[in-house]
Amino acid sequence: MAMLIGCKKEGEMMQPEDKNNDSFVVYEQTFLEKLWEIDPDWATTLGYHKNDSLLVMPSDYKKKLISFAKQNLDSLSRYPENELSESNRMDYYLMQNYLRASQWRLEQLKAYEWDPTTYNISGTFAYILNEPYAPLSKRLTSFYQKMEGVPEYFKEAQKQVKNPVPELTELAINQLNSGADIFSKDFADSLKKSGIAEAQQKQMTDRAQLAATAIKNFTTWLQSIKSDKGRSFRLGKSLYDEKFENEIQSSFTAQQVFNAAMERKKYLHKQMIKISRELWPKYMGAKALPADSLEMVAEVINEISTKHTTPEQFQSAIEKQIPQLSAFVQAKELLTLDASKPLVVRKEPAYMAGVAGASVSAPGPYEKTGKTYYNVGSLSGWDKDKAESYLREYNDYTLQILNIHEAIPGHYAQLVYSNKSPSMIKSIFGNGAMVEGWAVYTEEMMLDAGYGNNAPEMKLIWYKWNLRTVCNTILDYNVHAGNMTKEQAIKLLTKEAFQQQAEAEGKWTRVTVSSVQLTSYFTGYKEITELREAYKKKMADKYRLKDFNEKFLSYGSAPVKYIKEAMLAQEKQAEGK
Template sequence: MLTRSVLFAALAFTVFTGCKKDNGAAPQSIKDSTTFARYENHFLEELWKVNPDWATQVGYHKYDSVLIVPSADARDKYVSFAKKQIDSLSRYEIGSLTDAMKIDHHLIENQMQEIQWANQQEKSWEWNPSEYNVIGTFAFILNEKYAPLEKRLRSFYQKMLNIPAYYKEAEKQIKNPVVELTNLAIDQHTGGVSVFENDFADSLKKTDIPKEEKQKMLERAKLSAEAIKGFAAWLKGLKNDHPRSFRLGKDLYQDKFKYDIQSASTPQQVYNSAVERKKYLHREMAKISKQLWPKYFGKEAMPADTLELIGKMIDTLSAKHVRPDEFQSAIAAQIPRLTNFVKDKNLLYIDPTKPLVVRKEPAYMAGVAGASVSSPGPYDKGGNTYYNVGSLAGWPAAKSESYLREYNQYILQILCIHEAIPGHYTQLVYANISPSMIKSILSNGAMIEGWAVYTEQMMLENGFGNNEPEMMLMWYKWNLRSVYNAILDYSVHTGTMTKEQVIKMLTKEAFQQQAEAEGKWKRVSVSSVQLTSYYTGFKEITDLREAYKKKMGDKYKLKDFNEKFLSFGSAPVKYIAELMLKKGGK
């Protein structure tokens, strides 16, 4: 899942505006793609000056040593930066740009509008203490091997200088914070301070940095750790008689959805669509469950209640899973199988020069079993992409059994489709072919997550799993996650759905385990909108495919659709749709 944070900025900067006003005259519109390309490059350089943390995490390391103090002045300068960029964009005649640059124009404009909205309307800097967290970027500098260790440690040391001022300023800005977000911030800072107390010192031991210099670096790390723990203690002791609700509210939700999801639909329309999808899935799951009942239960009476019937069938099938010590090898074994299936069915070109490296989850990422993909930043397109596989070693038997029932032999295959081939990993390879840095940096999460969900369905449509009804039933259960994510997020943040109602809905209707449902409640109470990205993207991509199929008629080929769709990079589906469906386009 990919999300972006609107970060604060307080550096002095020179804003590139694309063209000048001459003696007060109205600016001329620009119809030159070459000029716009230069504007994009300069825009990114100025963005990294005011957003050094973001720069670090996308692989641009010129400003690794800079930490912005999140003051009111910083916000004002950031808003000013955004306004000037919008002024620059308005001078380019968008119709004269290439198709790729049209999307870049939209993405930059949307991001700059979101910066203004976030700082002037949402104002989460007042009520979300978890936004004030320096640890992630420092951990990135420490653990990602993009430069020699000594160079990274010196950047780390220089960046620490502003940590005490950073947290003093944070305490000034916070007003009536959300309880759930306050607790999240306390947990994150308490758990993450070890980066400064232990990890930094351990890394220093591996270098030849002079002893005197090391001592100065350790002293600053100690001051940084004290500032971090002091902020957590301040939050714990904060008197807050009238905290803000974690619910975003309908107006802010609609605005955030517009900027984050960039959908052609409204939040209400997505919610309504998700409700209809839920009904469809329940009907199909009931049909399959009735079909499979005699195979697994013989002449035992079938439950009259449809949801009970489905739940019992899913529970029975979930018993088919690998042993704890086979979890990693089972995931690794899926990659060549998925690759061969995609090739055999001619669904998509898989570049053999861009292999996916399956590895044991690194120690600094440990804590949650399962699987994830780590991709290189936009500035390091040649780097390896890793499929990180967690371990269940040391887990209590009951815990590992519950986990493996959730990721049973059917779901494990679907997980690998989603995360790897032809899901996230494959989409990333295609995105990196695109020369547009803008699409990689301002990537659209709904497109990225939607593609991964879409590929699950596409693979099963083409016979993956040998058309077994058991596999289809389990995919429907998996797809219910995306559907209920959208229903849940909208119902909670624009309505009054309670924790008890959420747990009941997810366990009874979406067939989730109690722990999983409780985890989702926690997630929706500390985030908003992102949970809708999976279903929204999936729905828009499947709708686009049907429209494209109708347009192409007997010339339609699934492989052509998939490759053309991916060729536009990580852009919002609505803009890809405009280009793929335009008159005369192929």
């Protein structure tokens, strides 16, 4: 295969660069094939279905991935970086980072010992059951075969878990109990529609009940060992800095990003005070201005926030805005949108609940025809005060910004572009800071283009939203690399970031069950806006915003530092011609 790819016409000499690049492309394919044998669950969600029926045991996964990382770091080192094409060099760095990060994660972080959510396998089974990538009977067969190992999987999980974090244990119990319904109920419902013989269906549902029982037994065991004396949810500065470097892949350190966030908070407060002072008479009439400027901002935001939808209409309010955002993006020529890739707004699946209130699930790079979902958290069952607090946070203005971020031209648009990237590596090893940073960047871009008719209320609420991004970083760093208490966190979020109590409480929960991810928003936003300014300066009068956006997205979900290097280098080459 390598010889065929590398062959040239008779009499034509192959340059070393060509040989290295051709060989590297073949190596990438082999690399991925081997990886999907080790991690079939990840492969399934990316649309690679060759190994759907495999369930790898926790101990095997750890052993095989560490071995894979060591072997392939050695293989990668044999390719001279300076002789690879720009695209292949970027892939090289992404693969190298994944391998190093995997080793670090398994040998240093060891979350499999203290984070029981590691063993939440429900999502992959739900994907096989619900995504119509193959005939139902074929998917049900894969589901059935994969289920065989579930009881043994959770026996192993029980041996692996040591000193679990109480907050993560609680989350795991809730997610797994909800996910058990996929086996005990959803699987049986799908079988009835499948045309599979009744006798075989009985055999399949019996195995599903064994799987559901294994999950319930594991959660019962977790419940029995749950205490307040488990490992702290705080990573500690050393692990935090290392995790930031591995996952964010920024040109900045965690400390530098934190420092920048503190400066950005000051800037945003200054702008918010200015707008709030202008809006004060409109909303507060003749009421005297408070002596505390931040209190003034909070009062104005509080009045603006009374305009919001109802719990029953929350999802439909989101659905109505998607076509409007799409029309604006096209009218302003900000980005080309692919009409053949529709966005489906749906209630957030139960197995995903407990971390974020809204998210986008895109088809993997192998699944070109799959649906993209906008998952919306349900307010069903919430008491009146909690629901009101939540809806004030996601008022009529904020809801529009949320939809820009999650859908158009944010996550949904970026992920569609990412899946079109000619490099599978760039799509698969997507960088969270690039993905989240793009979504934050588009909020400001839309407002700068006139979205919201330049209303000061929209600008003020966006500053508040951007402040949330900034405070995500401040909160995450202070909690995991420091000792910020819940009381201090709630004060930061409610008094300095003007968030509703329910939102602040939810964010505290989130920072106790995740780490580093909350910094990805501001880090990516900072890097993208700085890149755009550098690119704009480079292009001078040839600069077009749409060109920048589409060129930036053409690199898949690679880290911004690599995209920056490629985009600015390309222009240097163009000038020299």
